[in-house]
Amino acid sequence: MLKIDNLQAKIGEKQILRGINLEVKAGEVHAIMGPNGSGKSTLASVLAGREDYEVTGGSVDFNGTDLLELAAEERAAEGIFLAFQYPVEIPGVSTTNFLKTAVNEIRKYRGEEPMDAVQFLKMFKQKMAYVNIDQSLLNRALNEGFSGGEKKKNEIFQMAVLEPKLAILDETDSGLDIDALRIVAEGVNKLKSPDNAVIVVTHYQRLLDYIVPDFVHVLYKGRIVKSGTKELALELEERGYDWIKAEVDAEELGETIA
Amino acid sequence: MDNKNSLKAQLISDFQTIEGRMNGAAKSAVHQVRQEALKTFETLGFPTIKHEEWKYSNVKNLVNQAFEFNAASDFSAQDVADSSIPNLEGNILYFVNGVYNAALSSIVSPASELQILTFSDAIKQEPALVEKYFNQYTDSQNNAFTALNTAFAHNGIFVHVPANTVVTQPVILRFIADARKVNVASQPRNLIVVGKRSEVQIAEAYRSLGENASFTNAVTEFFVEEEANVHYYKVQNESDKAYHIGTTSVLQAGKSVFTANTVTANGGFVRNNLNIKIDGEYAEANMFGLYIPNKKQHIDNHTAVDHAKPNSESNELYKGILKDNAVGVFNGKIFVREDAQKTNAFQSCKNVLMSENASMNTKPQLEIWADDVKCSHGTTTGQLNEDALFYMQARGISKDSARALLMLAFAQEVIDKMKIPAIKEYLQELIVDKIYQG
Ligand SMILES: Nc1ncnc2c1ncn2[C@@H]1O[C@H](COP(=O)(O)OP(=O)(O)O)[C@@H](O)[C@H]1O
Ligand SMILES: [Mg+2]
Numbered sequence: 001m002l003k004i005d006n007l008q009a010k011i012g013e014k015q016i017l018r019g020i021n022l023e024v025k026a027g028e029v030h031a032i033m034g035p036n037g038s039g040k041s042t043l044a045s046v047l048a049g050r051e052d053y054e055v056t057g058g059s060v061d062f063n064g065t066d067l068l069e070l071a072a073e074e075r076a077a078e079g080i081f082l083a084f085q086y087p088v089e090i091p092g093v094s095t096t097n098f099l100k101t102a103v104n105e106i107r108k109y110r111g112e113e114p115m116d117a118v119q120f121l122k123m124f125k126q127k128m129a130y131v132n133i134d135q136s137l138l139n140r141a142l143n144e145g146f147s148g149g150e151k152k153k154n155e156i157f158q159m160a161v162l163e164p165k166l167a168i169l170d171e172t173d174s175g176l177d178i179d180a181l182r183i184v185a186e187g188v189n190k191l192k193s194p195d196n197a198v199i200v201v202t203h204y205q206r207l208l209d210y211i212v213p214d215f216v217h218v219l220y221k222g223r224i225v226k227s228g229t230k231e232l233a234l235e236l237e238e239r240g241y242d243w244i245k246a247e248v249d250a251e252e253l254g255e256t257i258a
Numbered sequence: 259m260d261n262k263n264s265l266k267a268q269l270i271s272d273f274q275t276i277e278g279r280m281n282g283a284a285k286s287a288v289h290q291v292r293q294e295a296l297k298t299f300e301t302l303g304f305p306t307i308k309h310e311e312w313k314y315s316n317v318k319n320l321v322n323q324a325f326e327f328n329a330a331s332d333f334s335a336q337d338v339a340d341s342s343i344p345n346l347e348g349n350i351l352y353f354v355n356g357v358y359n360a361a362l363s364s365i366v367s368p369a370s371e372l373q374i375l376t377f378s379d380a381i382k383q384e385p386a387l388v389e390k391y392f393n394q395y396t397d398s399q400n401n402a403f404t405a406l407n408t409a410f411a412h413n414g415i416f417v418h419v420p421a422n423t424v425v426t427q428p429v430i431l432r433f434i435a436d437a438r439k440v441n442v443a444s445q446p447r448n449l450i451v452v453g454k455r456s457e458v459q460i461a462e463a464y465r466s467l468g469e470n471a472s473f474t475n476a477v478t479e480f481f482v483e484e485e486a487n488v489h490y491y492k493v494q495n496e497s498d499k500a501y502h503i504g505t506t507s508v509l510q511a512g513k514s515v516f517t518a519n520t521v522t523a524n525g526g527f528v529r530n531n532l533n534i535k536i537d538g539e540y541a542e543a544n545m546f547g548l549y550i551p552n553k554k555q556h557i558d559n560h561t562a563v564d565h566a567k568p569n570s571e572s573n574e575l576y577k578g579i580l581k582d583n584a585v586g587v588f589n590g591k592i593f594v595r596e597d598a599q600k601t602n603a604f605q606s607c608k609n610v611l612m613s614e615n616a617s618m619n620t621k622p623q624l625e626i627w628a629d630d631v632k633c634s635h636g637t638t639t640g641q642l643n644e645d646a647l648f649y650m651q652a653r654g655i656s657k658d659s660a661r662a663l664l665m666l667a668f669a670q671e672v673i674d675k676m677k678i679p680a681i682k683e684y685l686q687e688l689i690v691d692k693i694y695q696g
Contacts (some may be wrong), residue, residue: 048652076654088649092667101663106654
């Protein structure tokens with residue numbers, strides 16, 4: 001489904017991604033972990049098509065299309081979904097209106113008929129159940145004055161509505177109490193199928209108790225420096241990141257000397 | 259003839275011609291006011307950008323053009339249909355090139371609720387009322403355009419709401435500039451007196467037709483008595499070749515509420531002055547504005563609220579979306595007199611620049627002589643939030659649609675202040691069109 005090959009990206013003069021390699025197949029769940037500032041959100045943003053980042057090398061193939069050639073909205077229409085680490089407040093635009101616009105623009109891109117008000121009503125009702133979200137929240141201006149938990153729930157609700165092929169969840173667990181975490185994770189699990197895939201970006205192992213990954217990768221200084229299965233997440237939980245940092249830094253030092 | 263100010267020379271000579279035909283009426287009290295005003299206009303002349311109040315708004319192109327005042331028009335019932343505001347009900351009065359058109363107009367409110375006369379009829383039929391209020395609270399001493407309008411005060415409307423009356427149907431003044439044949443000009447003068455504890459909604463809606471230039475120099479005076487409540491709308495949808503200079507002057511008594519909504523959907527060169535004096539306690543003035551200039555349009559809003567008495571409140575919110583090479587101006591004055599303790603005055607002007615070539619000049623001006631007041635003001639001018647745009651794109655919304663949605667949401671706050679549904683819908687549509695243009 002997704003094949004990232006030696007992806008490099010910078011912002012301004014600062015090189016952030018320094019050769020990412022990652023392959024995600026349909027039906028898989030990948031976790032990307034790593035210390036703060038290692039480039040996890042940058043990777044997520046680059047995949048979603050944020051133009052502030054300049055891709056300086058490498059390629060990304062998504063179901064046979066060159067993802068990097070597409071505008072952000074085209075990537076969304078192709079089935080990429082990014083649940084934001086910091087969902088943006090959009091005054092004056094309700095979640096429902098926002099999603100109606102999004103759904104119909106995506107349908108237009110795919111050459112499908114637009115959905116009408118009745119169809120939307122039915123569909124929203126059904127998806128609201130996934131994350132146990134309230135209609136009143138959806139009528140309010142998008143994310144404006146939402147609590148941290150409401151914002152994250154709303155992201156998963158949007159994901160449920162848009163039914164992406166590849167969902168990238170950027171620290172969707174941060175700031176959530178255990179109940180909210182469970183609801184969000186259950187929502188994600190309900191949406192999982194053999195045809196789609198999920199990349200879970202997280203700092204902590206606890207989300208992975210609920211969304212069980214097939215693979216775990218550690219990102220550090222813009223590279224995936226270690227990959228494994230869910231046991232790796234447990235090990236990181238126990239030992240922290242310092243040992244990995246030490247390994248990588250020693251290696252880099254070695255390279256510099258050589 | 260003075261070439262540099264051809265319009266000025268034309269107007270002064272027009273005044274003499276009109277006066278020559280007046281016979282006895284030239285001695286009336288109203289005409290004395292006109293004569294005074296003409297003198298003021300002659301002395302002041304049209305402002306230049308050296309004038310502090312006109313620093314950003316250059317009327318040079320306007321005053322060097324020739325216009326036909328009160329030009330004949332074959333504005334027809336079909337034209338009415340084409341330019342009407344859908345689903346609008348109420349007292350709808352048409353003025354074409356300044357002149358009242360009775361055939362196109364309809365007055366539905368009973369005479370017991372509302373007295374409506376053309377301004378010229380009011381001079382004859384209600385001389386006492388007209389003399390009592392006419393030009394009693396305007397800036398005709400220092401604004402050449404108001405002086406000019408006052409000198410020619412003849413066309414326009416007189417509305418009188420007696421005390422203790424709720425006027426259920428709004429009064430809609432449709433000013434049509436029919437510039438399909440020649441450059442046209444008009445100077446409507448409206449006088450509106452709202453009695454104690456009465457309520458009324460009044461709209462001025464400007465529209466122009468045709469390819470030639472039009473010039474409207476409008477003055478509306480409001481006298482809002484104790485506990486009265488007035489909703490006022492100024493809706494502008496004129497051509498790119500339309501010049502509009504307008505002044506609305508409001509004198510509010512105690513416990514009255516006056517709400518002004520000034521929305522400029524389109525116009526070439528627009529200057530709106532809104533001057534409110536709160537001359538009583540526990541009164542409230544609301545000033546809301548929205549302007550969406552594009553191309554080379556120039557839209558200038560000058561507002562002034564003068565708190566003369568204690569315990570009153572003013573709220574102001576103006577918003578602008580500026581595209582292409584458009585220029586916007588906002589000047590908001592708040593005066594709080596020494597007596598006006600416990601005044602609350604809030605002012606906010608927010609603008610979004612949609613192009614590198616668009617510009618906005620904002621100037622809040624606060625003069626506060628009382629010490630126990632709450633005043634706040636803030637102006638912002640910026641671009642649409644890039645994070646919001648990306649967030650929307652990441653959900654599949656194209657950049658253009660995302661921009662339009664954000665602009666619309668930005669404008670909505672002001673549109674939502676509108677209380678007449680038909681006007682709200684009409685503006686909503688105009689604004690959506692304008693936002694999606696280019
Ligand atoms: N817009 C930006 N401008 C400058 N530096 C940035 C920007 N975004 C991210 N960075 C830097 O890039 C690095 C990686 O950030 P990020 O991808 O947010 O890390 P993570 O999500 O792993 O915590 C950090 O050093 C961060 O400061
Ligand atoms: Mg991050």
